[in-house]
Amino acid sequence: MNRTIKIPIGNIHFLKEQANRYAQVFNYIVSFGLDNNISNAVQLHHKTYYIFANKKDFLPSQLIISARSKAAETIRGWLSLKKKCDKQILKQQNLITKGKHIYRPLKPISRPITKGLLSVRYDARSFNIDFNKRIISFSSIKGRQKVQFNANPYYEQFYTGKVCSADLCWSRKNKIFFFHVVLEFSDPVLPEHSKILGVDLGLNNLAVSSDGKFYMKHSVRNHITKTRGLKSRLQSKGTPSSKRHLRALSKKEHQFRQDVNHCVTKKIVHQAKISGYDTIAIENLKGIRQQKRGLRKKFRARLNSWPFDQFRAFLTYKALAAGINLAVVDARYTSQKCSRCGHIYKPQRSGNNFHCISCGYQNHADLNASYNISKNLVASDPIKDTGQCMARTTHCGLPDQSAYCNSSAVTILQN
Numbered sequence: 232m233n234r235t236i237k238i239p240i241g242n243i244h245f246l247k248e249q250a251n252r253y254a255q256v257f258n259y260i261v262s263f264g265l266d267n268n269i270s271n272a273v274q275l276h277h278k279t280y281y282i283f284a285n286k287k288d289f290l291p292s293q294l295i296i297s298a299r300s301k302a303a304e305t306i307r308g309w310l311s312l313k314k315k316c317d318k319q320i321l322k323q324q325n326l327i328t329k330g331k332h333i334y335r336p337l338k339p340i341s342r343p344i345t346k347g348l349l350s351v352r353y354d355a356r357s358f359n360i361d362f363n364k365r366i367i368s369f370s371s372i373k374g375r376q377k378v379q380f381n382a383n384p385y386y387e388q389f390y391t392g393k394v395c396s397a398d399l400c401w402s403r404k405n406k407i408f409f410f411h412v413v414l415e416f417s418d419p420v421l422p423e424h425s426k427i428l429g430v431d432l433g434l435n436n437l438a439v440s441s442d443g444k445f446y447m448k449h450s451v452r453n454h455i456t457k458t459r460g461l462k463s464r465l466q467s468k469g470t471p472s473s474k475r476h477l478r479a480l481s482k483k484e485h486q487f488r489q490d491v492n493h494c495v496t497k498k499i500v501h502q503a504k505i506s507g508y509d510t511i512a513i514e515n516l517k518g519i520r521q522q523k524r525g526l527r528k529k530f531r532a533r534l535n536s537w538p539f540d541q542f543r544a545f546l547t548y549k550a551l552a553a554g555i556n557l558a559v560v561d562a563r564y565t566s567q568k569c570s571r572c573g574h575i576y577k578p579q580r581s582g583n584n585f586h587c588i589s590c591g592y593q594n595h596a597d598l599n600a601s602y603n604i605s606k607n608l609v610a611s612d613p614i615k616d617t618g619q620c621m622a623r624t625t626h627c628g629l630p631d632q633s634a635y636c637n638s639s640a641v642t643i644l645q646n
């Protein structure tokens with residue numbers, strides 16, 4: 232289980248120059264690798280390392296190596312993405328030659344060249360953190376630096392973890408640098424599935440759990456409908472001002488969704504914990520996308536616009552941290568099946584109502600589905616991927632990060 236903590240270290244003037252140089256090295260190696268068709272990290276190292284290592288005081292050698300490994304990963308990721316994308320484009324071109332109209336033709340993906348600052352990746356040799364003295368020591372273009380950071384009451388619970396890696400990132404919003412430190416914890420011993428909480432995901436209610444709790448009734452749907460209208464009006468305008476508004480809107484929407492996902496998953500895990508459930512079962516998210524086939528276009532668009540994969544990632548790491556299993560369940564027929572007698576018949580569900588024609592059972596359709604999910608538990612392995620601990624706002628119940636960041640009086644101990 233990994234958790235990431237964000238430690239502000241203020242705005243140290245030469246770190247921007249360092250991030251810039253790091254980006255230069257990264258861009259050069261990416262271009263070199265793509266031009267010469269090399270994605271192997273060792274080969275890239277032999278071909279490019281001395282170009283930068285021979286430049287006096289350009290970048291510490293450990294950071295050149297880290298930029299190279301980052302570039303090698305990027306090249307490999309980009310090549311596989313390009314392969315997929317080229318396939319799709321070919322498919323579209325075939326359709327166009329057959330006379331079909333393509334609403335939004337795909338363009339070839341551009342090279343992964345970064346403009347501006349790149350976050351610098353550190354490892355155990357180039358980075359060290361002392362949680363007791365609250366001192367970070369890291370290598371930089373001005374030699375080894377030692378920086379003291381402020382205590383954060385929320386993150387203190389994670390100080391026992393083993394440091395895996397750290398990224399030095401520039402925050403455009405706060406105008407300071409942050410260290411994103413990844414800490415590793417041993418996985419908690421999870422209990423056997425004995426008391427299972429089924430959770431049905433959807434958009435009428437974002438989540439309905441089998442203990443009868445409804446999360447985010449209507450508000451998500453209303454929000455999506457409202458912003459969709461505004462978005463389409465702005466898109467049809469096409470003026471610079473409308474484009475600016477669109478960018479701001481999409482950022483706001485992203486934050487809204489992330490926030491809702493954080494809050495709801497937190498509530499579900501908390502509820503499961505206090506009610507003594509040892510397993511949370513959710514439907515396989517592929518099911519959600521497949522369900523859309525029979526749905527109206529408007530509803531399909533709404534369904535696609537919600538980040539359910541993010542929801543699952545949040546639920547996974549929160550459940551794991553609370554010592555609760557997370558199991559993924561086959562989603563087929565969960566909404567059409569009677570949770571009492573198991574009779575499957577599509578018209579039994581109409582809107583929010585479920586009425587079994589076999590045994591007469593009646594209930595809210597989403598609640599019935601959540602009962603089915605808890606009964607359907609087939610995959611008994613908890614999902615192993617772990618999410619990240621992110622800085623949250625106050626209304627999730629966590630300390631307000633922005634206040635903490637702005638008050639950071641950071642001191643450089645020595646150069």
Ligand SMILES: [Zn+2]
Pocket residue numbers: 569570571572573574587588589590591592
């Ligand atoms: Zn029935």
